[in-house]
Amino acid sequence: MTDKDKKIASPAxxxxxxxxxxxxxxxxxxxxxxxxxxxxxxPGAMEHAVDGLTAKVLNExxxxxTRYGILDKTVYPESPPRVEYRLTAFGQQxxxxxxxxxxxxxxxxx
Numbered sequence: 001m002t003d004k005d006k007k008i009a010s011p012a013x014x015x016x017x018x019x020x021x022x023x024x025x026x027x028x029x030x031x032x033x034x035x036x037x038x039x040x041x042x043p044g045a046m047e048h049a050v051d052g053l054t055a056k057v058l059n060e061x062x063x064x065x066t067r068y069g070i071l072d073k074t075v076y077p078e079s080p081p082r083v084e085y086r087l088t089a090f091g092q093q094x095x096x097x098x099x100x101x102x103x104x105x106x107x108x109x110x
Contacts (some may be wrong), residue, residue, distance in 0.1 A: 013067075013068065013069065014068070016057065016094075019068050019070075019094070020097065020101075020110075022064075023065075023068075023070075024098070026061070028053060028057055028058070028061050029061050029065065030063065031050055031060045031097070032046060032058065032062065032094060033051065033065065033066065033070070033098065034085065035049055035050070036071060036085055036087055037087065037095055040083070041084040041085050041086060042083065042084055043055075043058060043059070043062065043083060044084070046058055050056075055096075059071055060067045062082050062085060065085075065091075066085070069088055069091070070087065070088060070090060070091035071085045071086065071087060071088065072085065072086050072087075072088045072091075073085055074086070
């Protein structure tokens with residue numbers, strides 16, 4: 001297998017620093033994470049919970065957060081299909097990091 005084949009077969013997961021930069025720099029990713037942390041697990045409910053959040057943007061953010069290993073997607077074999085998202089163990093730790101950033105922001109505002 002060549003290096004080119006390896007890149008196609010299994011794209012490398014970004015570093016945690018890259019994840020933080022990408023997620024903190026995106027208001028929609030932060031809002032989606034906040035919704036999941038608040039117990040909103042279904043995409044339709046997420047879309048209705050935030051004004052301006054479109055299905056296209058929501059799906060892009062959910063895919064990214066799932067690819068990063070922050071969220072876990074469960075598809076239930078029902079008709080119509082039901083999809084739910086939950087934080088992974090890594091996602092819970094990652095969320096704690098975001099909480100710390102929020103606390104630091106509050107310190108700066110004092």
